[in-house]
Each structure stands twice: as C-alpha cells, then as structure tokens.
Amino acid sequence: MLVYALPGTLETREADLDLLWEAGATGLEERGDQIRAYFDERLDLSGPLAGGEWLEEAEQDWQAAFKRDIRPVPAGRITIAPPWLADEVPAGQVPLIIEPGMAxxxxxxxxxxxxxxxxxxxxxxxKTVLDVGTGSGVLAMAAAKLGAALAYGVDIDPQTIPVARENAAQNGLSAPQAQFDEGTLGQGQFTAPASHAVLAAQGYDVLVANxxxxxxxxxxxxxLEHLRPGGELILTGILEERLALVLAALEREGVQNVQVQQDGEWALVTGQK
Ligand code: SAM
Structure with missing residues (x-):
C-alpha cells in the first residue's frame, strides 16, 4: 500500500484535501501531526502538495482509519458531524451533517x-442570510438550521454547488430556506435568483463570507450594498497578520460596532451596516 504523508492536520490543511482527492487519493486520514493520503501509484505531487514523503506500508482498511479519526465539531449552538456520527451530536445541540472531503x-x-x-x-x-464563498454550504445551512427563513450560498467554484445542494438535502433543507448557486459579488456578477430579486435590492439581514x-x-x-441598514456583516478567512487590512476597509466603509474574534492565527470580524 502506498501512502503519501504530508505534515499538517485535517484542520490546518483543509484547503489541500480536495487537491489530494483530485490527484487520485483513494483515502485520507490524520495520524499525529501528519495527513496520510493513500494512492494506487506514486505520483509527482507539486505545488501545495509538495514536501510530503512516500511510504510503502502493509495493507490496512483506510476507510475505517479515516472514520475512526474524525470527530464531531461543536461550534456555538451547532455541532457539525459526518453522517456516520450523527448519533453522537449531544442533546441540545443543533446537528449539521456534512460528508467530509467533498468541498x-x-x-x-x-x-x-x-x-x-x-x-x-x-x-x-x-432572517435572510447571504453566504459568499459557500463551499460545502456549511454556513448557509447553519444559518437555516438556526432559524433563518432564507439562506443563499454562492460560490465562484461551480464544483461546490452540487456538493452544497446534496448536503442541504441530507439535512432536510430546501429552497428558499437553503439555496445555492454559482456566483460571486462584484463586477455585476451577482445575479440573485428571481425569488431573491426584491431581497437582493433591499439587502439581506446578514452577510457572511469566509x-x-x-x-x-x-x-x-x-x-454593504447587499446588506439592509443595520444588517450584520461576518467576515473570516483572515490571517492575524492581514487583520489590519480588513479593519481599515470596514472603517473606510463606515461599518459600525466592529469586533474581532480570534482562534490561533485566524480572525473573524463582525460589524453592522
Ligand atoms: N463557507 C465555507 C466555510 O466557511 O467553511 C467555505 C469557505 S472556503 C475558505 C472559501 C470558498 O470561497 C471556496 O469554496 C471558494 O471556491 C470560494 N471563493 C473564493 N473566491 C470567491 C469569490 N470571489 N466569490 C465567491 N466565492 C469565492
């Protein structure tokens, strides 16, 4: 069995997991501070996937190992879990089921x-929520599960949209409560579906973007053009060292009550229009 061992964890290298699947990995697992990707043949992996080590190991059931290592993730009132751990979501937490590795x-x-x-x-x-860069649909779905009447997720990567729709179906969410389309903001590229036309004009209650x-x-x-007056802005994906850039942008645009949360090197900024 061929293993490509890369330094990092499923968390720190989440953005690279898709690249491993796309390169032909047949399975992934985290062990210690390494991600282990299983391949049928040795490949020349470059770019973000460079720097790993090829290992020849005895056969094992990688699927069992991957499933063994992944745990439900609590975040506020939501717990995100893969389908096979749905029963482990603690009572009182809102379950959000997401199949790992797809987006x-x-x-x-x-x-x-x-x-x-x-x-x-x-x-x-x-409330109405716009999720820019929805990926797996996690934030729009979380909003819908937390009571939003309408959560709309857009992503510039068309491959994410079927994944987000499938995740929504698995969580019993359908349009308009959770709805997904390829799209982005800026340069006239955001075209809300007909059902959102009025909403897009008057602004969403919340805009979240990771x-x-x-x-x-x-x-x-x-x-801000897509938020109603008083609407909530939630921005993340911000490395601590780039936080000042975002804070300056929000000050420039007159965003009110700006607050920062941090988790390690990552920051999240909230504010109101
Ligand atoms: N929302 C998910 C989350 O919070 O885990 C996924 C966030 S992921 C860091 C960023 C996503 O934004 C990717 O799916 C990427 O394709 C998408 N994206 C990147 N640039 C974008 C843009 N200009 N407009 C819309 N989506 C974009």
Whole structure:
C-alpha cells in the first residue's frame, strides 16, 4: 500500500484535501501531526502538495482509519458531524451533517467554526442570510438550521454547488430556506435568483463570507450594498497578520460596532451596516 504523508492536520490543511482527492487519493486520514493520503501509484505531487514523503506500508482498511479519526465539531449552538456520527451530536445541540472531503467547510478549519459561532450568537429567526464563498454550504445551512427563513450560498467554484445542494438535502433543507448557486459579488456578477430579486435590492439581514483579507478589502463596499441598514456583516478567512487590512476597509466603509474574534492565527470580524 502506498501512502503519501504530508505534515499538517485535517484542520490546518483543509484547503489541500480536495487537491489530494483530485490527484487520485483513494483515502485520507490524520495520524499525529501528519495527513496520510493513500494512492494506487506514486505520483509527482507539486505545488501545495509538495514536501510530503512516500511510504510503502502493509495493507490496512483506510476507510475505517479515516472514520475512526474524525470527530464531531461543536461550534456555538451547532455541532457539525459526518453522517456516520450523527448519533453522537449531544442533546441540545443543533446537528449539521456534512460528508467530509467533498468541498471546503467540514468544520475542521478554525475559520468555519468561528463563522458558525458568530451566526450562533445572532437571533436568526425569520432572517435572510447571504453566504459568499459557500463551499460545502456549511454556513448557509447553519444559518437555516438556526432559524433563518432564507439562506443563499454562492460560490465562484461551480464544483461546490452540487456538493452544497446534496448536503442541504441530507439535512432536510430546501429552497428558499437553503439555496445555492454559482456566483460571486462584484463586477455585476451577482445575479440573485428571481425569488431573491426584491431581497437582493433591499439587502439581506446578514452577510457572511469566509474568504481572505485582500478579497474582503476589495469587496467591502459591495458587501454593504447587499446588506439592509443595520444588517450584520461576518467576515473570516483572515490571517492575524492581514487583520489590519480588513479593519481599515470596514472603517473606510463606515461599518459600525466592529469586533474581532480570534482562534490561533485566524480572525473573524463582525460589524453592522
Ligand atoms: N463557507 C465555507 C466555510 O466557511 O467553511 C467555505 C469557505 S472556503 C475558505 C472559501 C470558498 O470561497 C471556496 O469554496 C471558494 O471556491 C470560494 N471563493 C473564493 N473566491 C470567491 C469569490 N470571489 N466569490 C465567491 N466565492 C469565492
């Protein structure tokens, strides 16, 4: 059996997991401070996947190992769990079921947890939520499960949309409570579905985006165009060293009550229009 061992964990390298699957990995597991990707043949892995080590090992059931290592992730009032651990969601927590490995957003990354916690801290009953860069759909689904009447997830990567729709179906969520389309904001690229046309014009109650600092800086004004007055802005994907860029952008756009939460090197910023 061929193993490609990369330094890091499922959390710190969540963004690379897709690349491993795309390269042909037949399974992934975390062991100690390494990610182990199983392959049928030795490949030349470059870019973000460079720096690993090829190992020849005796056969083992990788699926069992992967399933053994993954745990439910609590974040505020939500616990995110893979389908086979749905029964382990503690009583009183709202379960959000996500099949790992299909798109970014399994809850194993600090930014996803910070965003779910920030959504959890709001009263979302009957509210409308726009999730920019939805990935697995996790944040839009969390909002819907927390009572939002309408959560709309868009992503620039078309491959994420069927994954988000499948995750929503698995959680018993359907449009308009949770709805997903390929899209982004800016340069006239955001075209809400007909059912959202009025909403898109008057603004959402909450806009959440787990992207990165430079993009938040570019999109700050556009975010506000899509929020109603008083609406809540939740931005993450921000490395601590780039936080000042985002804070300056929010000050420039006149965002009120700006607050920062941090988890290790990752930051989340909230504010109101
Ligand atoms: N929302 C999920 C979460 O919180 O775990 C996924 C966040 S993941 C870090 C960022 C996602 O944003 C990716 O799915 C990526 O394809 C998408 N994305 C990147 N740039 C984007 C843009 N300009 N507009 C919309 N989506 C974008």
């Amino acid at each position: 970014f957003g399994t809850g194993h990354h600090a930014t996803t947890r910070l965003a779910v916690e920030a959504l959890s801290a709001l009263d979302l009953s009957g 992207l990165f600092a430079e993009l938040h800086d570019l999109l700050a004004a556009t975010y």
